[in-house]
Amino acid sequence: MKRMNGRRVVITQTSAFMGKDLIELFGAEGADLLADDRDLTVPGAAEALIAEAGKVDVLVANLAAEQPRTSVLDTDDAIFRAMYEAMVYPLHRLVRAVLPQMIARRRGKIVVMGSASGLKGMPNYSAYGSARGAQLAYVQDVGTEVAPHSVQVNAIAQTFVENPTYFPPSYQATAEFKERIKGAPLGRLAHGWESAALALFLAGDESDFFVGQVFPFSGGWVTR
Amino acid sequence: MKRMNGRRVVITQTSAFMGKDLIELFGAEGADLLADDRDLTVPGAAEALIAEAGKVDVLVANLAAEQPRTSVLDTDDAIFRAMYEAMVYPLHRLVRAVLPQMIARRRGKIVVMGSASGLKGMPNYSAYGSARGAQLAYVQDVGTEVAPHSVQVNAIAQTFVENPTYFPPSYQATAEFKERIKGAPLGRLAHGWESAALALFLAGDESDFFVGQVFPFSGGWVTR
Amino acid sequence: MKRMNGRRVVITQTSAFMGKDLIELFGAEGADLLADDRDLTVPGAAEALIAEAGKVDVLVANLAAEQPRTSVLDTDDAIFRAMYEAMVYPLHRLVRAVLPQMIARRRGKIVVMGSASGLKGMPNYSAYGSARGAQLAYVQDVGTEVAPHSVQVNAIAQTFVENPTYFPPSYQATAEFKERIKGAPLGRLAHGWESAALALFLAGDESDFFVGQVFPFSGGWVTR
Amino acid sequence: MKRMNGRRVVITQTSAFMGKDLIELFGAEGADLLADDRDLTVPGAAEALIAEAGKVDVLVANLAAEQPRTSVLDTDDAIFRAMYEAMVYPLHRLVRAVLPQMIARRRGKIVVMGSASGLKGMPNYSAYGSARGAQLAYVQDVGTEVAPHSVQVNAIAQTFVENPTYFPPSYQATAEFKERIKGAPLGRLAHGWESAALALFLAGDESDFFVGQVFPFSGGWVTR
Numbered sequence: 042m043k044r045m046n047g048r049r050v051v052i053t054q055t056s057a058f059m060g061k062d063l064i065e066l067f068g069a070e071g072a073d074l075l076a077d078d079r080d081l082t083v084p085g086a087a088e089a090l091i092a093e094a095g096k097v098d099v100l101v102a103n104l105a106a107e108q109p110r111t112s113v114l115d116t117d118d119a120i121f122r123a124m125y126e127a128m129v130y131p132l133h134r135l136v137r138a139v140l141p142q143m144i145a146r147r148r149g150k151i152v153v154m155g156s157a158s159g160l161k162g163m164p165n166y167s168a169y170g171s172a173r174g175a176q177l178a179y180v181q182d183v184g185t186e187v188a189p190h191s192v193q194v195n196a197i198a199q200t201f202v203e204n205p206t207y208f209p210p211s212y213q214a215t216a217e218f219k220e221r222i223k224g225a226p227l228g229r230l231a232h233g234w235e236s237a238a239l240a241l242f243l244a245g246d247e248s249d250f251f252v253g254q255v256f257p258f259s260g261g262w263v264t265r
Numbered sequence: 266m267k268r269m270n271g272r273r274v275v276i277t278q279t280s281a282f283m284g285k286d287l288i289e290l291f292g293a294e295g296a297d298l299l300a301d302d303r304d305l306t307v308p309g310a311a312e313a314l315i316a317e318a319g320k321v322d323v324l325v326a327n328l329a330a331e332q333p334r335t336s337v338l339d340t341d342d343a344i345f346r347a348m349y350e351a352m353v354y355p356l357h358r359l360v361r362a363v364l365p366q367m368i369a370r371r372r373g374k375i376v377v378m379g380s381a382s383g384l385k386g387m388p389n390y391s392a393y394g395s396a397r398g399a400q401l402a403y404v405q406d407v408g409t410e411v412a413p414h415s416v417q418v419n420a421i422a423q424t425f426v427e428n429p430t431y432f433p434p435s436y437q438a439t440a441e442f443k444e445r446i447k448g449a450p451l452g453r454l455a456h457g458w459e460s461a462a463l464a465l466f467l468a469g470d471e472s473d474f475f476v477g478q479v480f481p482f483s484g485g486w487v488t489r
Numbered sequence: 490m491k492r493m494n495g496r497r498v499v500i501t502q503t504s505a506f507m508g509k510d511l512i513e514l515f516g517a518e519g520a521d522l523l524a525d526d527r528d529l530t531v532p533g534a535a536e537a538l539i540a541e542a543g544k545v546d547v548l549v550a551n552l553a554a555e556q557p558r559t560s561v562l563d564t565d566d567a568i569f570r571a572m573y574e575a576m577v578y579p580l581h582r583l584v585r586a587v588l589p590q591m592i593a594r595r596r597g598k599i600v601v602m603g604s605a606s607g608l609k610g611m612p613n614y615s616a617y618g619s620a621r622g623a624q625l626a627y628v629q630d631v632g633t634e635v636a637p638h639s640v641q642v643n644a645i646a647q648t649f650v651e652n653p654t655y656f657p658p659s660y661q662a663t664a665e666f667k668e669r670i671k672g673a674p675l676g677r678l679a680h681g682w683e684s685a686a687l688a689l690f691l692a693g694d695e696s697d698f699f700v701g702q703v704f705p706f707s708g709g710w711v712t713r
Numbered sequence: 714m715k716r717m718n719g720r721r722v723v724i725t726q727t728s729a730f731m732g733k734d735l736i737e738l739f740g741a742e743g744a745d746l747l748a749d750d751r752d753l754t755v756p757g758a759a760e761a762l763i764a765e766a767g768k769v770d771v772l773v774a775n776l777a778a779e780q781p782r783t784s785v786l787d788t789d790d791a792i793f794r795a796m797y798e799a800m801v802y803p804l805h806r807l808v809r810a811v812l813p814q815m816i817a818r819r820r821g822k823i824v825v826m827g828s829a830s831g832l833k834g835m836p837n838y839s840a841y842g843s844a845r846g847a848q849l850a851y852v853q854d855v856g857t858e859v860a861p862h863s864v865q866v867n868a869i870a871q872t873f874v875e876n877p878t879y880f881p882p883s884y885q886a887t888a889e890f891k892e893r894i895k896g897a898p899l900g901r902l903a904h905g906w907e908s909a910a911l912a913l914f915l916a917g918d919e920s921d922f923f924v925g926q927v928f929p930f931s932g933g934w935v936t937r
Contacts (some may be wrong), residue, residue: 184450184485184488185450185488185489188451188452188484188485189452202474226408226409226412226413227412227413227476236474238471238472239471239472242471247463247466250426250455250460250482250483250484251485252450252451252484252485252488253450254485257478258474258475261412261476261477261478264409264479265409265477
């Protein structure tokens with residue numbers, strides 16, 4: 042039996058980050074997919090997406106913005122705010138829009154595709170990393186709050202995963218990357234489907250006991 | 266297709282802790298099971314078990330000792346050491362015995378059934394909780410060490426899971442338990458199979474990117 | 490010898506949160522204080538404050554906003570954003586403004602008065618808690634980035650500390666508070682000066698080896 | 714005024730680890746020192762030490778064993794157990810012996826000189842690192858348990874600190890060390906007195922609000 046048979050699944054910002062791999066795996070597992078790529082920084086866009094989706098069993102909040110890689114001194118207000126406009130505020134709007142129906146049914150899953158950079162200190166990550174950290178703290182709070190309603194909200198805090206936004210082939214060819222990957226005990230990038238498989242686990246019935254939890258997914262980088 | 270088809274799986278100390286649920290789920294998923302209940306505190310017992318098992322694809326290190334629930338003042342040396350004799354030293358002997366074949370094949374999984382009490386501070390847990398903490402630190406170190414050999418070692422740090430050792434029906438009936446369960450945002454015990462499902466996930470190919478990682482499994486207790 | 494003799498110390502938003510206790514202790518320890526209460530949400534205000542301060546040895550970033558205590562469903566965009574406007578964006582502007590002189594001198598301390606709510610999951614904390622989480626992730630990133638310049642950036646993640654913003658006498662009289670304080674093993678609120686003493690430790694020479702670190706200060710609440 | 718004036722302070726295993734620096738700083742701060750170097754693996758030794766000490770205001774549990782640096786496969790039972798015999802069981806015996814008088818007086822401090830290796834995964838650390846992890850879990854449990862008695866038990870989880878046991882000049886001259894220190898954002902070893910200064914902070918009245926807490930002290934290594 043396919044693991045998402047009959048489940049209505051919304052995946053956001055599909056052209057970026059883990060969109061492609063999420064669509065492939067959830068689709069292969071029989072999900073009734075709404076794979077959407079609208080700009081969620083636009084007021085009302087998140088709410089409209091959820092309204093169009095109808096019944097939503099699973100929301101996979103896949104939100105990304107390019108890491109500016111500026112030093113803290115060179116991170117102007119526009120750069121800094123842009124991270125929050127792209128990754129934090131839309132997350133709240135999506136979650137707030139989809140939770141009422143899940144709470145009413147006492148059933149629903151929200152999986153946030155987040156970043157391990159929210160967990161550790163990294164140079165030139167002040168804007169991107171702090172916004173990713175905000176996502177993770179948000180998931181802990183909301184997951185704890187809605188747990189009594191039998192709705193599960195969790196996050197993946199990933200790094201070293203193949204994807205077009207943060208680890209494109211061009212970046213993999215750089216000396217910087219080759220040095221950086223040494224920081225992962227496993228010594229390789231994850232395939233995109235491996236991160237999608239974790240998202241699938243968190244979207245399925247097997248993981249009902251997890252609430253408000255952050256799952257590092259990093260080839261050992263977070264722990265070492 | 267069953268998820269453990271053709272996999273040789275060793276589960277230890279089966280009469281205690283998660284033994285029964287692990288046997289049921291791994292068995293139902295087609296594992297070639299060696300479910301063993303010998304006393305692993307005996308010198309040589311761990312090594313003999315692995316030798317008898319032959320090829321081992323997955324070791325599920327299920328080790329338990331009754332929580333003495335003594336105050337730190339009342340925890341004599343015998344009580345204290347007994348926790349390490351039952352849960353820490355056998356873990357090392359099992360892991361050391363099984364790793365060579367896994368490293369040689371560049372393939373293998375070790376899943377340690379641990380406790381969330383190793384992560385947080387709890388009164389009257391000095392002996393039990395510190396031994397559980399030793400298990401988790403051990404998994405981080407060994408998992409990091411053998412990651413380059415394509416062998417994955419991870420741990421579940423669980424609490425509030427139905428099992429005959431720590432949450433038997435008699436304990437669930439106590440006022441202490443009813444107060445304590447309020448500390449889990451989800452407000453219920455996990456069924457034993459839910460923990461076994463996490464072990465299955467960590468024993469399967471989907472989780473190859475996790476190494477040396479500790480997975481809290483607690484209905485939100487660890488996070489809140 | 491007084492511990493802040495001859496040190497120029499800037500303390501922000503002094504009418505809120507830990508302002509009063511910080512002024513008292515740093516003043517008593519001989520600091521050359523610029524205790525400021527201007528509205529730092531105003532564009533240019535953070536930069537103007539640092540410019541007026543001249544040489545800054547220590548920046549104590551004391552930023553606060555009232556916790557709205559709304560459920561995630563009732564947290565509208567204005568409430569949500571207000572947390573970031575008050576606590577996250579001004580933090581970045583202060584840090585960015587003061588770092589160049591510290592880096593040039595290879596000497597300087599930034600202490601962020603943050604909240605333990607950024608570390609754990611709490612119901613009705615989605616807006617406040619996630620903004621506090623953003624602060625902590627920011628400190629990790631910036632602290633790591635500027636460590637090679639001999640500038641130390643660290644954060645206190647406090648709760649259960651007497652202060653007029655979050656634990657005023659009126660709140661201490663409520664049944665909610667009396668229930669909540671049971672969650673702190675120590676069973677009491679910290680006096681304001683105790684948190685200020687930690688800030689003093691992090692502002693002094695004794696703590697030079699700490700960088701990008703978050704210090705829970707919670708009477709044991711974070712650990713238990 | 715000296716910060717340890719009139720305080721009876723016991724420091725253990727003084728020939729190893731942080732012994733020398735602890736003696737110097739606590740002595741300079743006016744402590745009534747019992748600096749002891751007996752072998753605490755001997756039955757009864759810990760209890761005898763505390764009995765000889767009389768009234769103890771502060772116990773600094775400085776326990777060390779040489780890191781065997783063996784791979785998990787080469788870590789035989791004797792090596793493995795030796796770590797626990799040297800660092801874990803004596804810790805419990807010291808703490809159990811000294812707590813009754815502290816609880817009776819509702820006043821006392823225990824500071825455990827631990828290791829950051831208990832927090833992260835490291836190759837060839839299975840024995841040493843897991844024993845250090847046991848110490849940290851122990852401190853969390855005991856610190857939480859005795860917090861209501863106004864006794865504070867905390868731990869330092871240090872690395873990259875000059876000391877004769879783990880970072881002697883001979884090791885600092887190796888290529889391995891020069892590579893490894895790059896992992897600390899601060900890029901230098903701490904002087905021994907800096908770690909002693911943290912122990913002093915945790916032994917003094919300023920830190921009464923900390924209980925059962927682990928303080929990473931690593932030049933940013935734990936966070937990055």
